[in-house]
Amino acid sequence: MTPGERRSLDDVETRELRYFVAVAEEAHVGRAARRLGMAQPPLSRAIGQLERRLGAELFVRTPRGVTLTSAGETLLHEGRAALAAVEAAERRTRRAVAAGGRATVVLTAKAGASGDLMAKLLDVYAAEPDAVDVEVVLSPPGHQAPMLRDGRADVAILHRPFDDTSGFDADELGVEDQVLVLPSGHPSSTRTSMTVAEASSIPDLPLPRWPHLDGTYPDGPGPELRDLTQVLQLVRLGRAAILLPEVVRADLRDGLAVVPLSDAPRVTTVIAWPSHSTSAGVAGLVRTAARL
Amino acid sequence: MTPGERRSLDDVETRELRYFVAVAEEAHVGRAARRLGMAQPPLSRAIGQLERRLGAELFVRTPRGVTLTSAGETLLHEGRAALAAVEAAERRTRRAVAAGGRATVVLTAKAGASGDLMAKLLDVYAAEPDAVDVEVVLSPPGHQAPMLRDGRADVAILHRPFDDTSGFDADELGVEDQVLVLPSGHPSSTRTSMTVAEASSIPDLPLPRWPHLDGTYPDGPGPELRDLTQVLQLVRLGRAAILLPEVVRADLRDGLAVVPLSDAPRVTTVIAWPSHSTSAGVAGLVRTAARL
DNA sequence: CGGGCCCGATACCGCGGCGGTATGACGCCA
DNA sequence: TGGCGTCATACCGCCGCGGTATCGGGCCCG
Numbered sequence A, B: 001m002t003p004g005e006r007r008s009l010d011d012v013e014t015r016e017l018r019y020f021v022a023v024a025e026e027a028h029v030g031r032a033a034r035r036l037g038m039a040q041p042p043l044s045r046a047i048g049q050l051e052r053r054l055g056a057e058l059f060v061r062t063p064r065g066v067t068l069t070s071a072g073e074t075l076l077h078e079g080r081a082a083l084a085a086v087e088a089a090e091r092r093t094r095r096a097v098a099a100g101g102r103a104t105v106v107l108t109a110k111a112g113a114s115g116d117l118m119a120k121l122l123d124v125y126a127a128e129p130d131a132v133d134v135e136v137v138l139s140p141p142g143h144q145a146p147m148l149r150d151g152r153a154d155v156a157i158l159h160r161p162f163d164d165t166s167g168f169d170a171d172e173l174g175v176e177d178q179v180l181v182l183p184s185g186h187p188s189s190t191r192t193s194m195t196v197a198e199a200s201s202i203p204d205l206p207l208p209r210w211p212h213l214d215g216t217y218p219d220g221p222g223p224e225l226r227d228l229t230q231v232l233q234l235v236r237l238g239r240a241a242i243l244l245p246e247v248v249r250a251d252l253r254d255g256l257a258v259v260p261l262s263d264a265p266r267v268t269t270v271i272a273w274p275s276h277s278t279s280a281g282v283a284g285l286v287r288t289a290a291r292l
Numbered sequence C: 001c002g003g004g005c006c007c008g009a010t011a012c013c014g015c016g017g018c019g020g021t022a023t024g025a026c027g028c029c030a
Numbered sequence D: 001t002g003g004c005g006t007c008a009t010a011c012c013g014c015c016g017c018g019g020t021a022t023c024g025g026g027c028c029c030g
Helices: A014-026 A029-036 A040-054 A070-098 A115-126 A144-149 A196-200 A228-236 A246-251 A280-291 B014-026 B029-036 B040-054 B070-098 B115-126 B144-149 B196-200 B228-236 B246-251 B280-291
Strands: A059-062 A065-068 A104-110 A133-139 A155-160 A168-176 A178-183 A242-245 A256-260 A267-274 B059-062 B065-068 B104-110 B133-139 B155-160 B168-176 B178-183 B242-245 B256-260 B267-274
Touching: A014 A029, A014 A040, A014 A065, A014 A070, A014 B070, A029 A040, A040 B070, A065 A070, A070 A144, A070 B014, A070 B040, A070 B070, A104 A115, A104 A144, A104 A280, A115 A133, A115 A280, A133 A144, A133 A280, A144 A155, A144 A267, A155 A280, A168 A280, A178 A228, A178 A246, A228 A242, A228 A256, A242 A246, A246 A256, A267 A280, B014 B029, B014 B040, B014 B065, B014 B070, B029 B040, B065 B070, B070 B104, B070 B144, B104 B144, B104 B280, B115 B133, B115 B280, B133 B144, B133 B280, B144 B155, B144 B267, B155 B280, B168 B280, B178 B228, B178 B246, B228 B242, B228 B256, B242 B246, B246 B256, B267 B280
Parallel strands: A104 A133, A104 A155, B104 B133, B104 B155
Antiparallel strands: A059 A065, A155 A267, A168 A267, A178 A242, A178 A256, B059 B065, B155 B267, B168 B267, B178 B242, B178 B256
């Protein structure tokens, strides 16, 4: 092969995918370029090359920016998954060496949830003969699945139906009903049962809003909150009510009452891991969890 | 940003992953370089750069070639998955445009299996009001899951426990027992039941060997075969016996007999798709399949 | 209806990194 | 100890990336 000769050009590089995703998300080449820390023309050119290489129009150019074609929608969806997989490879390799040859596993869970379960799991697992180090990462609701996908974590405690476990293997750890938590003095607090519709429409007790994955909040009444302790404090102050799995009963202090809900979906706690995982640590944790 | 300034260097490019995987698979830099169609030194350098970037020793250099470290094992595993995801993005985008904006879906199944089921599925689905074009790709046993992973197919008919469905979403389509197919004149052909152990040890009727995914054959007695018709012909000739799901009864012609097996694992036919799929065609096919 | 504005696309340039060849360092074996 | 086979290093040439300057073309507004 002479120096001038190059490889066949139809393999997509991750750089190109990152550029494409940025442009797709911004719907604007200039803004995407700023976000990427580069000038606009090379980005335009890179997108053009990608389009020629794939033989696809990915964007329609409009006077206000760009919008995705249907092929572009496909590439955005698949490309994000591919980038997450590349990042996962990178991160898990870095972690493998950081552990200095000794195996390690990163477990992630919703902050403030399943506390007892986690404590017990970690205790029992640590007593196993072949246990490896477990790093626990607590993060906001909904962040566990992405972390599993991009390699920041190896195994997660998730809660169906709130978390999406598709694409992972998962074992069920338990199922529980949800209850409404409200201030103990409130007139509704003496009821023995309630529907979700009723719970949502208690006039002076709005259900708080939780942030979406991107950090924005859904529209509607009720306070905006990020944290379980915050919520419970607000409930105690008589400013809100909230639906929670019934384990919280154990953590409740004075000033809070609980009403069972007749029609709320049951919550399943699961332990989930990437289905291609080969980590002995993950396998051990899962085995331990199944015995709890 | 001045011209000389470059992006942060810690994102791994797919080219580097391909190089790494080639070296890991060959366990030899020179051979890998030949396979990649390039010279050995730049490949050595690329691997060195990747190692420095990840802060990991990926290979130990030996006088006979290279072998993977444990960090290298991790990267090989994760990197293959990442490369498959990138290829999937590329292929599905190309297919999206090849269809000229009209949606299409690629269905793959084992050649020669589930014929009736597939025919019925395609017929019923084609009658749906919002049906899209379905391209059927028949391929050797075990190739369906990789095709789903790297984007050559969008949905597959698989058979548990033979196929690994982990990482996919799947709906069960049916469960059936396995039977032993043997020449009709054979002494054992009059038995009403048999165990797998008995079936494997009929002296003059060895069970044929099927190729592994890489095309090699397991060790042992019995003929090497790739194709169901081949097998059945061989059975009819009195040279082999074979375990098959009992639907094959329908396809059997003269000269073949069937004995139920008491302890063979039941075979579950499933329809499977990548869990992040958003294709309307896949959804429609799955919905149709569930109603069969 | 023409001028300014805001898009993305094109033209052109400089340099860094990739891939090339030649050669070195080093363990193994005869 | 010389030869072989391995990977690493040294050095070079060119392509492609990213840079700046500019163009083409809708859109809005006076």
